Amino acid sequence: MLAAPLMARVKQSQIKIMTKILLVEDNEMNRDMLSRRLERKGYDVILAVDGSSGIQLASAASPDLVLMDMSLPVLDGWEATKRLKADLATRHIPVIALTAHAMAGDRDRAIEAGCDDYDTKPVDLARLLGKIETLLGQSAGHRPNPGGSEF
Numbered sequence: 001m002l003a004a005p006l007m008a009r010v011k012q013s014q015i016k017i018m019t020k021i022l023l024v025e026d027n028e029m030n031r032d033m034l035s036r037r038l039e040r041k042g043y044d045v046i047l048a049v050d051g052s053s054g055i056q057l058a059s060a061a062s063p064d065l066v067l068m069d070m071s072l073p074v075l076d077g078w079e080a081t082k083r084l085k086a087d088l089a090t091r092h093i094p095v096i097a098l099t100a101h102a103m104a105g106d107r108d109r110a111i112e113a114g115c116d117d118y119d120t121k122p123v124d125l126a127r128l129l130g131k132i133e134t135l136l137g138q139s140a141g142h143r144p145n146p147g148g149s150e151f
């Protein structure tokens with residue numbers, strides 16, 4: 001029967017184009033919960049537990065979007081975002097800042113650090129997904145050609 005192998009091939013190609021989200025979060029419970037919920041929505045989620053490994057993983061794995069907790073060990077989310085946005089290899093990746101408290105001025109500070117959007121924890125998944133999809137839609141036409149010369 002022809003249908004089964006065809007289906008398998010379609011599934012494989014779908015896995016290949018899954019949107020990859022890098023979640024940088026030091027709190028294990030938040031990390032597990034949010035990554036599981038995003039995976040259930042069909043995202044491929046990769047994880048980092050501090051700002052420094054977040055930067056390394058962003059360079060190595062080229063995620064389509066970064067969810068960046070701002071309060072992180074080793075290197076905080078503010079500084080990690082600044083470095084991602086200062087690097088030509090990673091600056092195109094949209095970053096959504098996540099902060100635990102809705103502090104007055106946090107939003108401005110996040111945008112100043114180079115974040116593309118901002119949200120507060122605990123995460124309202126529907127609201128966060130809306131922000132993720134908006135940014136992915138905006139960046140879809142602006143992905144650099146891997147291996148191609150931009151300059």
Ligand code: MN
Nearest residue numbers: 026069071072
């Ligand atoms: Mn944290």
